[in-house]
Amino acid sequence: MKNTRKILEDVLKDIQPDKGYEKEIFDKLSIIIKRINHNQRQIKAILGGSGAKSTWLRTFDADIFVLFDYSKFKDKSDKLSDVLEKILKKRFKNIVRLHGSRDYFQIRQNNFTFEIVPILKISKAEQAKNITDVSPLHSKWVLSHKRLANEMKLAKQFCQAQNVYGAESYIRGFSGYICEILAVYYGSFLNLIRNAAKWDSKVVIDAGRYYKGKDVFKLVNTSKLVSPLIVIDPVQKDRNAAAALSTEKFEAFKSAAKEFLRSPSKEFFQKKDLMRSFLKQKSKNNKLIIIKAKPLGGKIDVIGAKLLKIYEFLFAGMKKHDFKAIRSDWEWDKKNDAIMYFLLDKKPLPRTVQIEGPPVKIIQHADNFKKMHKKTFVKNGKIFAIERREFIKPEDLMKNLMKNEFVRERCKSIKINAL
Numbered sequence: 001m002k003n004t005r006k007i008l009e010d011v012l013k014d015i016q017p018d019k020g021y022e023k024e025i026f027d028k029l030s031i032i033i034k035r036i037n038h039n040q041r042q043i044k045a046i047l048g049g050s051g052a053k054s055t056w057l058r059t060f061d062a063d064i065f066v067l068f069d070y071s072k073f074k075d076k077s078d079k080l081s082d083v084l085e086k087i088l089k090k091r092f093k094n095i096v097r098l099h100g101s102r103d104y105f106q107i108r109q110n111n112f113t114f115e116i117v118p119i120l121k122i123s124k125a126e127q128a129k130n131i132t133d134v135s136p137l138h139s140k141w142v143l144s145h146k147r148l149a150n151e152m153k154l155a156k157q158f159c160q161a162q163n164v165y166g167a168e169s170y171i172r173g174f175s176g177y178i179c180e181i182l183a184v185y186y187g188s189f190l191n192l193i194r195n196a197a198k199w200d201s202k203v204v205i206d207a208g209r210y211y212k213g214k215d216v217f218k219l220v221n222t223s224k225l226v227s228p229l230i231v232i233d234p235v236q237k238d239r240n241a242a243a244a245l246s247t248e249k250f251e252a253f254k255s256a257a258k259e260f261l262r263s264p265s266k267e268f269f270q271k272k273d274l275m276r277s278f279l280k281q282k283s284k285n286n287k288l289i290i291i292k293a294k295p296l297g298g299k300i301d302v303i304g305a306k307l308l309k310i311y312e313f314l315f316a317g318m319k320k321h322d323f324k325a326i327r328s329d330w331e332w333d334k335k336n337d338a339i340m341y342f343l344l345d346k347k348p349l350p351r352t353v354q355i356e357g358p359p360v361k362i363i364q365h366a367d368n369f370k371k372m373h374k375k376t377f378v379k380n381g382k383i384f385a386i387e388r389r390e391f392i393k394p395e396d397l398m399k400n401l402m403k404n405e406f407v408r409e410r411c412k413s414i415k416i417n418a419l
Contacts, residue, residue: 062113205242
């Protein structure tokens with residue numbers, strides 16, 4: 001136990017933001033916020049995101065929320081971005097408008113990127129016209145548990161290192177807010193990990209105790225409860241904050257929790273180099289296929305979703321043609337090409353494949369099967385066919401799949417390298 005606590009103490013030292021870097025960002029944020037607020041009566045810019053909650057890590061982006069007066073703009077929710085754009089263009093030179101559930105803006109200054117999000121100023125979640133309107137209430141709730149800020153940071157860093165962090169549609173992992181809620185609910189990062197290792201296939205977390213002693217599945221719309229982990233938003237009782245979480249990321253988190261408890265190490269908090277990891281696992285008996293896809297332009301979430309579709313298409317194609325991946329994964333840093341890894345058995349597949357058909361007693365189906373295949377035979381009352389494989393090497397299949405329109409329309413270009 002002492003060793004584990006020492007590990008967590010060391011990790012915290014490593015992930016805390018550099019004070020100089022933090023001060024530089026806060027100084028820039030302060031200037032931007034003052035410029036936005038100058039001579040404004042109906043709006044107010046404030047610090048948002050993990051910066052407002054004091055839960056940001058060594059590397060972070062800074063968010064600014066621009067609050068619009070609720071009484072004047074509650075019926076103009078779809079106009080907030082247009083109003084804010086006019087204000088920003090008068091004060092800053094290079095403003096980039098990005099599409100979202102409500103459009104938001106980016107300002108780049110040197111190496112820093114600041115996101116400016118228009119929201120309605122609300123006092124309770126029921127007033128929200130858009131999911132982003134609730135963000136300051138999230139910050140307020142997290143700040144009410146600021147004594148657990150370090151535990152939240154550990155949870156975030158653990159998820160980032162295990163590649164399960166981010167609620168974007170192409171990741172479907174644990175958002176920063178979920179990490180914060182879980183740390184508060186369990187009281188510490190270590191308690192979170194101990195419990196996560198024992199989670200069943202369906203878990204309900206109700207930090208606000210809205211449904212204490214009650215059946216949440218009878219009181220909340222079931223369409224919101226399909227995720228393996230149900231995290232009732234402590235400021236919005238009818239919302240599952242983990243609705244986007246996939247079973248894959250949920251199981252990966254559970255597995256990592258078990259491994260950490262079995263053998264605690266700082267390595268669980270260090271982002272893995274996937275390229276190095278796959279190259280290390282490669283041996284003379286297997287083959288590593290590396291695919292590089294150059295992303296299209298547009299909104300990050302949409303680009304990422306298209307890249308994920310390509311990865312899933314290639315993986316499904318391999319499976320369909322009987323190539324079994326020993327391991328596969330993909331990564332994208334939002335700046336460069338997406339890289340997809342497939343580690344497979346080096347031995348080529350047999351030149352022919354046996355295809356199972358229907359029982360011979362189902363005469364019509366059996367006859368149709370015979371018409372589709374030249375070489376057939378009967379075994380144990382079923383009809384089978386022998387066909388020549390189109391692909392016996394995975395790289396040949398990959399090259400063919402990469403020419404498919406499904407792939408081509410989702411990236412600028414795509415390349416393959418087989419090792």
